[in-house]
Amino acid sequence: MLYAPVLIAFGSNIDPLPHLYRGLQHLGEEMPLLAISTVYRTKPLPDPEGGAEGADYLNGAVQVATALDPHALKTCLRRIEQALHRVRSNSRFAPRTLDLDIAVMGELVLQTETLHLPDPDLEHRPFLAIPLAELAPDFLHPVAQQTLRQIGKRFAQPLPVDQEATRLLQTLLCRATTANF
Numbered sequence: 694m695l696y697a698p699v700l701i702a703f704g705s706n707i708d709p710l711p712h713l714y715r716g717l718q719h720l721g722e723e724m725p726l727l728a729i730s731t732v733y734r735t736k737p738l739p740d741p742e743g744g745a746e747g748a749d750y751l752n753g754a755v756q757v758a759t760a761l762d763p764h765a766l767k768t769c770l771r772r773i774e775q776a777l778h779r780v781r782s783n784s785r786f787a788p789r790t791l792d793l794d795i796a797v798m799g800e801l802v803l804q805t806e807t808l809h810l811p812d813p814d815l816e817h818r819p820f821l822a823i824p825l826a827e828l829a830p831d832f833l834h835p836v837a838q839q840t841l842r843q844i845g846k847r848f849a850q851p852l853p854v855d856q857e858a859t860r861l862l863q864t865l866l867c868r869a870t871t872a873n874f
Contacts, residue, residue, distance in 0.1 A: 695760050696799035698829045701770065702754050702812065702821050704792040706737060709751040710858050712777050716791040717755060717865050719773045728756040729866055730824035732858035737788075738818075747788035751858050754796065754824035763798055763808055770795070796825055800835045811836060819848035 701720070705712045713732075720726065732753040759766060770793040777791045796812040803810040815821045816837055826845030833840055 695758070696801060697758075698797060698799065698832055699757050699759055699766070699795070700754050700797040700825050700828055701757060702752070702792075702794045702796045702824070704750045704752040704820070705790055706748045706750040706788050707790045709748075710861065712790045713751055713753075713858065714861060714865070716773055716777055716793060717862060719776060720755065720757065720770075720793070721865055723769055723773070724757045724759040724761075726755055726866055727758055728828050729862050730754045730827045732855045732862060733820055733824065733852040734855045734858075735820045735852060750820070751855055752820040752824065753859075753862070754821075754828055756828045763795060763801065763803055763810060764805075766795055766798070767808055796821060797829070797832065797834075797841075800833075802835050816844055816847075819845075819850070819852055822848060823852055 703713060703716065705716075717726065717729065730753040732751050735750045735752050737747045737750060761769060774789075774791050774793055779790050779792070794812060795808070795810060796815055798810050801810050811834060812821065815825060815834070822841070822845045826841040828841075830842035830845075831840050834844060837844060
């Protein structure tokens, strides 16, 4: 089954630009990259357990085409994270080389022990909502019953854009398009 849109959120705060570039490059070897959002520089979320805060994140989203089911796609994303030395710890707030999360798989609503779709944080975190709204503004969130544009507009404070990261990651789309001809 082909889901549309398939939107994957990405982020990194350990040497972020090279890790994001290589991570999306790996992803593009697995499936077509259709669009890449603007990249935003954001502060790490505060750790409620008082852990170390870490460096700023680079966050964004990518739209892909895939026939993988949600669990197979998650496995693919975890494999890419591992290739880039992502260390998973007990803290959800730990620094990371690469974070790839399925945010939306078309109208699919899924709640399992290991996967929630659409990503429930999408409605509460601007670094998820704004890039997703950029990629698929008219997509109707199947739970919230609002478009991604409407959800993104809830956040009054604009996020700082990282122009260099945006330009570099956008080159992956040019390469993917050229490779397909």
